[in-house]
Every structure is written in structure tokens, then in C-alpha cells.
Amino acid sequence: MDPKVMDEILQRLQKEGIKITQQRKKIIEIIYDQQNHINADTLYAILKKQKAGVSRATIYRTLDLLVEKRYIQKMDFGEGRCVYEFKLGQPHHDHMKCLRCGKVIEFNDHIIELRQHTICQNHKFYPMSHVMQIYGICHECREKEKKNL
């Protein structure tokens, strides 16, 4: 992972009186390096493979901490478990999920973002974050279905 990013996170955490532990560093690193979304269990498996010896409890506690401090984002695609992704310094984006193959496509659209702000203003609602997921069928799966007809 980019050492600058890690340093920034560690410094920020330290400023808030949060202790920098080996476990926390490793968890941050794995989430950062992970291309896709990651869930608690996968994180646990990776740490186990690395023989890092980090317990599940610590993983959940660290994930909660990082979500609270806004370094990572927690999402739920209705799979019965939550997934996380690195957020700091990353541009905001939303997701499309294919109901056939499970693929997740990321997108970012400033018109939607702007419109959300307008809607919030109309409702005198002060937005802090949002999630948006579109469920449907991706191009590849539709092509496959066409062929099989």
C-alpha cells in the first residue's frame, strides 16, 4: 500500500488518541490493497494465512472504528453480511450489482450527487453520506441469455 496514505491514517488516528497496533495496521493495509469489496470473514482468512493472528473480535472492532472515522465504507448488498471498501482519498462512487453473476460495477455521476443535495435542501435535511445500489442484469449476462434462447 501507498506508505503516504498509511502514514496519514496513522497520524490522524494518533491525534484522536487512538493507539496504533500491529493488528490495526494490517487490517488497514489489507482493505487498502484489496481491489474489490471485502467482508469480515475474508479479512480474517487473509490474516490467518499471513499468520498475523488477529482475532475476529479485533477485526469487527477495527472495522467499526474505521467506519466511524470514515476511512472505510460499510455496505450491504443483501447478502447476509456486510462488505467494506477503502474510502479515504478515493472518489465517491455508487454501485450496480448484477443479479445473475454477482458482479459489482462502480459508477460516479455528478448529476445524481448534485440532485441529492438539492433534494436534501428541499427537505432541510443535512446529508452526511449515502448509498445507492442498482440491481439488474449486466451486459455480459444479457448477451449470454440471448444466445441461450
Place this chain on the structure above:
Amino acid sequence: MDPKVMDEILQRLQKEGIKITQQRKKIIEIIYDQQNHINADTLYAILKKQKAGVSRATIYRTLDLLVEKRYIQKMDFGEGRCVYEFKLGQPHHDHMKCLRCGKVIEFNDHIIELRQHTICQNHKFYPMSHVMQIYGICHECREKEKKNL
């Protein structure tokens, strides 16, 4: 509940070879009459109070069925349990959730809906449903916070 709506649902279910049971009717009725979102446990409590004697297993199985058949919508506000709301014949809407008081505000915006379709077209993605939740602070909670400063 509106008997026409109930009839429509029952007829549609029957057409698909799904049996109409007392349990299913009661569950549909409660979700329909519920103003707010409802979760499986609350549904169970209401049924218990009515001495309807519907088991949790049946509730979950019926909820799954109704979601699949698109009569109700399942949502997750990150509370560790899912909530459901009646969908058939209701205009689509999204949600704002206040992080202070937990209130959920519904809104519908055709600009966002249109824009979502455009984005999907650009990605050759065929949308079937979507969820959008904005998290933040509602007007009332912000007013309260101002006073307490």
C-alpha cells in the same frame, strides 16, 4: 386493507401456482396496513398478539416469497436486521435516514430516476430495482442541536 389490492395479490399468486393460506393473507395484510417499515420480529409480535399463531419460519419464508414476487421491498438500514415495506401500487420512493433520531423520510425524485436509467444505458446494464438511502441529520434534530449550543 383495501380488499381490491388483497384480491389482486391473491389472484396473482394463485396464477403462479402459489397457495393462499391464512398465514400468508395475514402477513400481507399487516405489511399493507403498517404505515412504516416493518421487520420480521415486529411482524411476529403483531401476529402473536392477534393470536394468529404464525411461526417465525413462515414469516421469513413468506417475506422471501413476497420480495421475489415484488409485492414488498426489502431494505437494510444497517441496523442488523432487514425491514420491509409494501410496494405494489405504491409509487417508488427512496429514503433519508436521520442518524440522530432514526426517523426515515421518504422522497421520490424523477430526475434521479431518469438519470439512473441513463447511467444504466451507458453501462449497458439492465436495471430491475434500486435502493438509495441518504444518511444525515434531519431538520428537527439540527434545530435541537442549535438550541443546545
Place this chain on the structure above:
DNA sequence: GTCAGTGCAAACTTTTTGCACAGTA
């Protein structure tokens, strides 16, 4: 040295499942 952080195992919460029985079509 102090106290926040960790590991472990047990507890908890929500949801799912197997199987015998019930009730709809």
C-alpha cells in the same frame, strides 16, 4: 505504569433448515 486494545470463548441476534404434520387446491 497505565489504560486502550486484544484474544478467546461464550452469548446473542437474525435468519435458515430438516422433518413430520396440516391444509389448500
Place this chain on the structure above:
DNA sequence: TACTGTGCAAAAAGTTTGCACTGAC
């Protein structure tokens, strides 16, 4: 009557918690 649907209780799955120990500052 023939299955689909149900209830029950047990299991599964994900997450949280209590408590004694560890390690960062």
C-alpha cells in the same frame, strides 16, 4: 388426494461481549 406450506426446534451465520491478559505510549 397430492403436494405445497407450516410449526417446531435445532442449526447456521454473522456479530457482539465479558474478562483476563497484552502492549503502545
